[in-house]
Amino acid sequence: MSGARTVGELDFATYFSLLNLYADYAVVVDSADWARWPEFFTEDGRYRLQPRENYEQGLPLCLLALESQAMIRDRVFGVKETMYHDPYYQRHIVGTPRVLAVEGERILAEANYAVIRTKLDGESTVFNAGFYRDEIVTTPGGLRFASRLCVYDSEMIANSLIYPI
Amino acid sequence: MDDATRVFPRDPHWRAPDSSRVPFWAYTREDLYREELERFFYKGHWCYIGLEAEVPNPGDFRRSAVGERSVILVRDMDGAINVVENVCSHRGVRFCRERHGNRKDFLCPYHQWNFDLKGNLQGVPFRRGVKQDGKVNGGMPSDFRVEDHGLTKLKVAVRNGVVFASFDHDVEPLEDFLGPVILRYFDRVFDGRGLKVLGYRRQRIPGNWKLMQENIKDPYHPGLLHTWFSTFGLWRADNRSELKMDARHRHAAMISTRGTGGKVAEVVSGVDSFKEHMQLNDPRLLDIVPEPWWGGPTAVMTTVFPSLIIQQQVNSVSMRHIQPNGHGSFDFVWTHFAFDDDDEAMVQRRLIQANLFGPAGFVSADDGEVIEWSQESFEQKPFHRTLLEMGGRDTEDADHMVTETLIRGMYAYWREVMGETA
Numbered sequence: 001m002s003g004a005r006t007v008g009e010l011d012f013a014t015y016f017s018l019l020n021l022y023a024d025y026a027v028v029v030d031s032a033d034w035a036r037w038p039e040f041f042t043e044d045g046r047y048r049l050q051p052r053e054n055y056e057q058g059l060p061l062c063l064l065a066l067e068s069q070a071m072i073r074d075r076v077f078g079v080k081e082t083m084y085h086d087p088y089y090q091r092h093i094v095g096t097p098r099v100l101a102v103e104g105e106r107i108l109a110e111a112n113y114a115v116i117r118t119k120l121d122g123e124s125t126v127f128n129a130g131f132y133r134d135e136i137v138t139t140p141g142g143l144r145f146a147s148r149l150c151v152y153d154s155e156m157i158a159n160s161l162i163y164p165i
Numbered sequence: 166m167d168d169a170t171r172v173f174p175r176d177p178h179w180r181a182p183d184s185s186r187v188p189f190w191a192y193t194r195e196d197l198y199r200e201e202l203e204r205f206f207y208k209g210h211w212c213y214i215g216l217e218a219e220v221p222n223p224g225d226f227r228r229s230a231v232g233e234r235s236v237i238l239v240r241d242m243d244g245a246i247n248v249v250e251n252v253c254s255h256r257g258v259r260f261c262r263e264r265h266g267n268r269k270d271f272l273c274p275y276h277q278w279n280f281d282l283k284g285n286l287q288g289v290p291f292r293r294g295v296k297q298d299g300k301v302n303g304g305m306p307s308d309f310r311v312e313d314h315g316l317t318k319l320k321v322a323v324r325n326g327v328v329f330a331s332f333d334h335d336v337e338p339l340e341d342f343l344g345p346v347i348l349r350y351f352d353r354v355f356d357g358r359g360l361k362v363l364g365y366r367r368q369r370i371p372g373n374w375k376l377m378q379e380n381i382k383d384p385y386h387p388g389l390l391h392t393w394f395s396t397f398g399l400w401r402a403d404n405r406s407e408l409k410m411d412a413r414h415r416h417a418a419m420i421s422t423r424g425t426g427g428k429v430a431e432v433v434s435g436v437d438s439f440k441e442h443m444q445l446n447d448p449r450l451l452d453i454v455p456e457p458w459w460g461g462p463t464a465v466m467t468t469v470f471p472s473l474i475i476q477q478q479v480n481s482v483s484m485r486h487i488q489p490n491g492h493g494s495f496d497f498v499w500t501h502f503a504f505d506d507d508d509e510a511m512v513q514r515r516l517i518q519a520n521l522f523g524p525a526g527f528v529s530a531d532d533g534e535v536i537e538w539s540q541e542s543f544e545q546k547p548f549h550r551t552l553l554e555m556g557g558r559d560t561e562d563a564d565h566m567v568t569e570t571l572i573r574g575m576y577a578y579w580r581e582v583m584g585e586t587a
Contacts, residue, residue, distance in 0.1 A: 049525070053264065054364035060516055061364025061501050063525045067517065070446035075520075081440065082392035084531040086538075156496065157368040159537055160530035 007099050010107070018097055018136065021143045022111060026092040029164045034079055037164050038072040042137060042144045047072050049165055051155045052130065063161065075164070085162045090127065091116040106146070107136040115165055117158070128154045128165055174548050179585040184576035185558040190547040192373035192540060197583070198492035204582050205471040206232030211322060211329040211342050213473035213486050214238050214248050216500065218326060218360040219265070224282065227265040230488040231330060236319060237261050238328060241282035248330035249284035250317035284316035325355035343469065344411035350418040350467050353458065354477055359505030363516060366499040368524035372536035373543070374471070374489040377497060380532050381466050381474045382575055384408060384419050384566030385555050390535065391528040392438040393521060397451060398426025399479070400464060408563040414574030415470035421566065423463040449517050453479045470575065480511070481518040493540055499523050
């Protein structure tokens with residue numbers, strides 16, 4: 001564990017980058033700029049969106065389990081090109097990330113989130129609420145997710161979920 | 166004004182000679198919907214409850230539903246499977262609030278009535294009154310018998326690990342209900358092997374519950390609505406396929422064998438969803454490994470009327486439970502599973518292919534969407550009707566998928582049971 005640092009020793013510049021990572025991610029997934037979504041992940045980075053009941057019972061099934069940046073790109077293609085769905089806006093409200101551990105170049109952090117969905121001609125409703133639990137690594141291009149797990153309380157999905165959380 | 170010219174008919178009846186045109190009001194009338202609960206969900210039919218593997222140990226329970234009624238699947242201390250209604254026999258409290266857990270008995274918190282795991286009433290506080298100053302106050306009447314006030318017990322049938330139940334104790338045996346044809350496809354998946362629950366997915370779809378049965382009795386749409394099916398040949402008009410029903414046309418199996426996909430002019434020309442040059446960046450999404458138990462077909466989608474869809478689409482298997490809540494909405498609960506004899510790689514494969522299905526799935530999210538859009542139209546002009554004439558107007562089995570025969574069959578049965586006949 002050479003280079004292991006405690007949470008308290010995380011330097012502010014790194015923490016600032018972490019804040020930006022969370023903020024930039026929210027902007028991208030809310031802006032329909034889907035092609036940029038995979039760029040937040042390392043090449044073998046994983047994205048998982050899991051109902052809380054499965055998470056808490058130790059059941060492995062996710063709503064989405066994308067096992068690599070390539071698979072995340074396949075999801076982008078699906079969202080953009082192959083899935084017929086009602087168009088909607090979404091708006092992420094993400095809490096301040098809480099750093100759980102720092103292991104060398106690896107940061108474990110979590111944050112609460114709520115996603116508000118607004119369909120054309122409809123009201124804005126809380127669509128998905130939960131928390132992120134993330135493994136973040138330093139790369140030459142900046143901080144990236146080696147893993148982003150979204151555990152959602154909103155187990156009863158309001159029909160379908162298309163865009164990334 | 167004549168009923169025939171009204172947008173909202175006052176006393177509509179379905180008088181057509183065949184079931185190739187379904188009136189929109191069949192999806193919108195609250196009175197009809199309650200009659201459907203009565204005749205399909207609460208009488209004469211077996212409804213899906215869950216898997217035995219969800220309650221492996223004595224005392225394990227899990228809440229489920231029959232129609233709109235909350236029920237509890239529970240394994241009692243003798244190891245037997247019971248299904249009881251989640252309504253206290255005293256004042257009607259829906260007492261079980263957790264979704265699952267392990268209990269020695271059930272307790273209604275309101276007045277602490279207590280039931281064993283078979284649903285028998287065990288104790289009533291102050292049943293013999295309360296002694297005070299040498300006198301007994303209150304208590305139940307002397308003719309009160311705990312034996313008469315258990316929870317409502319459903320008739321239960323367990324077949325190869327799958328639990329069905331019925332409020333109707335005179336319902337025919339499960340095997341007769343399914344019939345020999347459907348039973349064969351049921352046993353193809355559930356042959357007695359142990360099951361391993363992988364997890365759940367839930368969605369509330371704002372559409373009439375029958376639309377979900379129709380969706381899985383409709384082999385015409387998958388190769389059109391779903392790009393993945395058309396492009397990768399998973400489900401397409403040029404696949405070898407069969408459509409089979411039970412003798413009463415209420416249940417069905419859509420059986421298909423994956424073709425090579427690619428560009429076959431007759432089936433993909435002009436099809437917006439077909440993407441000729443589409444390739445997966447991560448091929449693990451479709452890392453299909455044929456399994457011996459398939460016995461040929463790569464997909465069999467089985468509809469068990471009224472409450473269940475059994476999905477086998479390549480390596481992904483799931484139970485999809487229809488739980489209606491009003492004429493225009495139902496909860497759709499997916500239980501994905503694996504088999505005890507799967508190796509770790511197969512479990513992972515099933516989990517990754519699960520990305521295709523469910524409320525966010527590449528080939529399932531759009532089903533919920535189109536159901537919502539159909540229901541919107543039904544509500545705005547209930548006098549109108551859908552058109553189900555692909556492949557003719559009959560209700561025969563078929564050896565291809567360019568037909569809506571299974572939906573017509575289901576409505577022939579629906580009309581018979583609902584008394585909406587010519």
